[in-house]
Amino acid sequence: MKGQLYFTAFKSILIKEIYRFTRIWVQTLVPPAITMSLYFVIFGNLIGSRIGEMGGVSYMSFIVPGLIMMSVITNSYSNVASSFYSAKFQRNVEELLVAPVPNHIMILGYIGGGVARGLLVGLIVTCISQFFVTLQIHHFFTLVVTVLLTSITFALAGLINAIFAKSFDDISIIPTFVLTPLTYLGGVFYSISMLPDFWQGVSQLNPIVYMINAFRYGFLGVSDVSVWVSLLVICSFIAVFYSVAYYLVNKGIGLRS
């Protein structure tokens, strides 16, 4: 009985979130499509043709999974970060706080919205990539599970960011100083195995390495790290981020005075 009510509440948040980013599609869906097209043209076509093979596949094929993952990561993150922060800023988050919506449902609803945008953008970028490479799927299940879990991870991170944020600037600090560097150093453009031993070791501390490699494995069957280890790492991050997010929402940090 209660389950039904909660599910309706979850659906309402999810619909509202999807409606939000599709309403402002020029800001949310178009930019990644343009940026990624440029990456494909410049790195894949122009430069890539001189690089030759990487990890046993053409450079273009090598970077496609990484670039898709990169757009999934940024969009899942920024969707929740900006939507939840603006709900705080405009105070319409109070609509949820006064309603009998359990904190878990509220978190899941926003995560759902972030995942929806992440996956939609991922799909758009995948479609665009088809102008440059032919789609090849090595292991569909790995592909789907990895992209879904990664999207959840960064949607949660975006939520935590939004909870702490006190101004719109605060929601761009983490993407600029943490997310972008980690992604670029996460093996989107190169195989970790190319690095000197020391930097290979350091790279293994970067969670995005695991996400991109597991995803690339799903497409191409090549990976610098074990897929199982990757999934384990991603799941651990989800567990930690979810606990933190739940703790913060429960305490009402930034939400209830």
Next chain:
Amino acid sequence: MNAIEIKNLIKIYKGGNTALKGISLTVKQGDFYALLGPNGAGKSTTIGILSSLVNKTSGEVKIFGDDIDTHLEDAKRHIGLVPQEFNFNQFEAVEQILVNQAGYYGLPRKEAWQRAEICLKQLDLWDKRKQQSRTLSGGMKRRLMIARALMHQPKLLILDEPTAGVDIELRRSMWVFLQQLNKEGITIVLTTHYLEEAETLCRNIGIINQGELIENTSMKSLLARIAKETFVLDTSTLPEQLQLGEEFTRIDEHTLEVEVLKDEGLNATFAKLTEQGVQVLSMRNKSNRLEELFVELVQQGSH
């Protein structure tokens, strides 16, 4: 059954500001209750705690018997909240705001749309349903928040200054609307700075000052405490020499003020004036007697 039961409610905000110093009050089911008090008295804080937007420091709150510490979700279900400040998404359409809100309370989408139609029509917003909420006028925004609060058919409606910034005509129609809701059995609690509003609408009244409840009584008994009233009389030209009693004050050639004990009535006053050949052209209350009492109570409380 009590709609609201508050015991020893204390709120100390971060930074040490004590907004509530131990308030206890009950509001009966079906009541129409006014919470009055000067700016910063703690009205919104109290309402914030009732609707779980503010964490209490200590004390006990029950909504229709459901304790907010142990049965929070049930407690929340009883309440429809109209906050003091606009708190909807400025970019969402009016109807979206309502339908989503109903969804948070578990109302299936289809029913939510039907319910939204009813609420929008009740509050005269039906024509505006497709507009972004930021394009509404101030009065319409207030009504939007009332419509939103009614979506899940709450048993208790709490309104924090619902008629602030609302024109006279709309205010009156809001009064009629709220009275209608109350007749239908919804318990209503409102805060206001317009004492006339409280007097017209409410059966019971609480006055908060500096975080303390200094009055909690019925409107009737509060009004009964007003012993004296002052009237201003516009008269025919007054003669220089007037033999009237102490209760009269001459203001100018055409104006008198008179203090009248409530239980004495006005006949004696008029008799005296007739005797002196003074004609009364019109008369009015000097000021709202309730306002005077209110100021008096709040000042006493401050000492």
